[in-house]
Amino acid sequence: MTTTVVRAHGLTKRYGSFTAIDGIDLSIDEGRIYGLLGRNGAGKTTVMQLLTGQIFPNGGELEVFGRQPAEHADVLRRMCFIAEAQRYPEDFTPAHVFRSAPWFFEHWDAEFAERLVADFRLPLKRRIKKLSRGQLSAVGVIVGLASRAPLTFFDEPYLGLDAVARHIFYDRLLEDYAAHPRTVVLSTHLIDEVANLLEHVILIDQGRILLDRDADEVRGSATTVAGARATVDQFVADRPVIGREAIGGLASVTIDGRLDHDERVRAAELGLELAPVSLQQLIVHLTGAELAESTEREVAA
Numbered sequence: 001m002t003t004t005v006v007r008a009h010g011l012t013k014r015y016g017s018f019t020a021i022d023g024i025d026l027s028i029d030e031g032r033i034y035g036l037l038g039r040n041g042a043g044k045t046t047v048m049q050l051l052t053g054q055i056f057p058n059g060g061e062l063e064v065f066g067r068q069p070a071e072h073a074d075v076l077r078r079m080c081f082i083a084e085a086q087r088y089p090e091d092f093t094p095a096h097v098f099r100s101a102p103w104f105f106e107h108w109d110a111e112f113a114e115r116l117v118a119d120f121r122l123p124l125k126r127r128i129k130k131l132s133r134g135q136l137s138a139v140g141v142i143v144g145l146a147s148r149a150p151l152t153f154f155d156e157p158y159l160g161l162d163a164v165a166r167h168i169f170y171d172r173l174l175e176d177y178a179a180h181p182r183t184v185v186l187s188t189h190l191i192d193e194v195a196n197l198l199e200h201v202i203l204i205d206q207g208r209i210l211l212d213r214d215a216d217e218v219r220g221s222a223t224t225v226a227g228a229r230a231t232v233d234q235f236v237a238d239r240p241v242i243g244r245e246a247i248g249g250l251a252s253v254t255i256d257g258r259l260d261h262d263e264r265v266r267a268a269e270l271g272l273e274l275a276p277v278s279l280q281q282l283i284v285h286l287t288g289a290e291l292a293e294s295t296e297r298e299v300a301a
């Protein structure tokens with residue numbers, strides 16, 4: 001049976017007259033990896049801050065582990081939130097951070113943290129304020145992984161991490177998650193890199209949820225059809241179009257939904273090229289519709 005760890009209904013957060021989170025419904029199940037995706041300013045960090053009790057909603061209902069997060073220490077203890085720009089006490093070294101972690105996280109695994117320190121080549125005794133940007137991110141990633149909190153939030157945790165370090169993060173996360181299942185919510189702009197890691201995708205745009213679906217359903221749920229403009233237009237005529245680019249007599253149109261065998265054969269007969277749309281492309285289409293339209297207008301002009 002699936003256990004739901006987060007339930008939100010009509011969750012709203014306003015800053016003055018600006019509505020950052022606009023009455024969203026959300027449910028997060030135990031033992032899954034969620035991707036919280038969206039453009040800059042979409043509201044990802046605000047959602048994570050609400051769920052971890054760091055800020056209060058202006059409206060709606062929110063339950064984390066069955067209770068309101070902000071008021072219950074036992075709920076807060078089961079969560080770990082790694083922010084984009086994590087702050088540490090002045091004069092702390094990574095060694096200090098890892099030594100104090102067991103105070104906050106009852107499942108802290110010191111041995112795992114040690115292995116991660118070696119993986120990330122993190123200088124343990126250097127003051128945090130002297131660390132490079134990537135090393136600072138590594139401290140957060142190590143805390144997030146080794147804490148083994150039942151509900152872990154990583155808010156774009158890898159500013160400055162190089163490609164090797166990011167892949168170490170993905171690999172260790174997957175390995176450790178398999179051995180110690182828990183719920184992970186990861187916000188990121190590097191969608192293609194994490195696409196295979198995610199089991200569920202929540203796409204947020206201007207404080208609202210645009211997509212909340214199983215990652216497997218999302219993968220391959222859209223197709224790009226490219227070829228002669230008139231032929232493409234004819235082929236996609238009755239389908240939901242989510243993106244369109246055209247240059248001269250050529251067009252590339254992204255349609256929602258899968259194509260069956262007969263449709264694929266027909267596309268091939270018409271000389272059209274079909275390509276699956278990656279999660280990143282799909283999200284760009286879904287959240288950048290205005291951009292795509294203006295590009296087409298510019299090209300056409």
Ligand SMILES: Nc1ncnc2c1ncn2[C@@H]1O[C@H](COP(=O)(O)OP(=O)(O)OP(=O)(O)O)[C@@H](O)[C@H]1O
Pocket residue numbers: 015018020038039040041042043044045046047
């Ligand atoms: N304390 C605040 N006061 C006023 N506005 C705020 C405050 N915090 C966030 N906002 C606004 O709320 C919106 C959502 O911000 P949020 O940080 O949640 O976005 P995000 O999706 O995490 O963006 P990014 O990908 O750029 O980190 C933004 O428009 C932001 O400017």
